[in-house]
Amino acid sequence: GAAGAAGALAGAGALLGASAAACLGVNAAGFALTAASRSHKITDLCGTGAFVASAWATQRALAPAAGGGLPLLLTAAVSLWGARLASFLFYRVCAMGEDRRLRFLFPQDAAEPWFTGPSAYPLKLAGFWTIQTLWSWVCLLPVTAAHGLAQSGRALPIAGLQLAGLGVFALGFVVEAVADFQKYSFRSDPANDGRWCDRGLWSLSRHPNYLGEMAVWWGLWGAAMAGQAPPLALLTSVSPLFSTFLLLNVSGVPLLEAKSDKRYGGRPEYEAYKRRTGRVLPKFFSGGSAKGD
Numbered sequence: 001g002a003a004g005a006a007g008a009l010a011g012a013g014a015l016l017g018a019s020a021a022a023c024l025g026v027n028a029a030g031f032a033l034t035a036a037s038r039s040h041k042i043t044d045l046c047g048t049g050a051f052v053a054s055a056w057a058t059q060r061a062l063a064p065a066a067g068g069g070l071p072l073l074l075t076a077a078v079s080l081w082g083a084r085l086a087s088f089l090f091y092r093v094c095a096m097g098e099d100r101r102l103r104f105l106f107p108q109d110a111a112e113p114w115f116t117g118p119s120a121y122p123l124k125l126a127g128f129w130t131i132q133t134l135w136s137w138v139c140l141l142p143v144t145a146a147h148g149l150a151q152s153g154r155a156l157p158i159a160g161l162q163l164a165g166l167g168v169f170a171l172g173f174v175v176e177a178v179a180d181f182q183k184y185s186f187r188s189d190p191a192n193d194g195r196w197c198d199r200g201l202w203s204l205s206r207h208p209n210y211l212g213e214m215a216v217w218w219g220l221w222g223a224a225m226a227g228q229a230p231p232l233a234l235l236t237s238v239s240p241l242f243s244t245f246l247l248l249n250v251s252g253v254p255l256l257e258a259k260s261d262k263r264y265g266g267r268p269e270y271e272a273y274k275r276r277t278g279r280v281l282p283k284f285f286s287g288g289s290a291k292g293d
Contacts, residue, residue, distance in 0.1 A: 022057035044089035052082035142224035165223030172215025
């Protein structure tokens with residue numbers, strides 16, 4: 001009950017601090033290098049790397065007897081997701097030269113001085129990295145809590161509910177990886193210049209990569225919190241809820257929808273594509289609603 005959840009949280013205080021220190025350390029180093037070089041190429045490498053650093057910071061705090069089983073599986077899952085996504089995003093930005101979505105964080109004039117120039121560089125950049133730090137710490141709360149439970153001696157079984165959560169994670173991981181590969185391959189073909197990606201998973205959803213990303217965090221939360229005290233499960237659900245909110249309402253879908261509508265809006269083929277696809281969920285999951293999710 002509530003007392004059990006409070007005790008687990010109290011015991012996990014040091015692990016919450018270790019997670020915060022890992023997230024802050026990686027992102028602070030990334031911010032310093034980015035600000036000094038005025039290049040954003042390591043942004044996703046460090047941002048995603050902070051998730052992995054947090055998982056291992058709390059994993060390493062466990063005694064060997066408590067660190068196997070489910071805690072180690074959760075750490076391995078975060079590491080697999082992070083290694084795949086970080087390497088893909090780093091390769092993509094190096095191949096493309098820049099991520100135009102991040103251009104607003106940097107001064108247009110290379111000679112602009114720090115703080116006193118028109119863009120007040122690097123204050124906006126610092127705000128961006130602060131949000132990225134918070135995102136990684138919040139998303140890892142279920143894993144940190146599971147490690148805290150293991151540290152306190154709580155048995156963490158690997159049974160039906162935990163396996164179901166890991167299955168959702170695995171499905172999300174595959175969907176996100178396949179969607180990223182399909183879109184990158186599409187964009188790399190000069191014959192597709194001026195077209196939107198409508199191949200493979202993108203023929204069903206306009207943002208299948210974000211669908212996979214959300215499934216990753218809901219799956220990890222489910223695997224970590226299955227069978228635990230409801231107050232703790234409810235508290236740590238802020239992880240998938242926060243990630244889902246950001247992707248659906250702030251940094252993901254709205255920005256790309258607006259960009260695509262500005263670039264392709266009014267073209268009959270594009271409007272037909274929007275009508276037959278879901279914004280995130282394929283329409284056969286959402287009952288064919290107008291919004292598609």
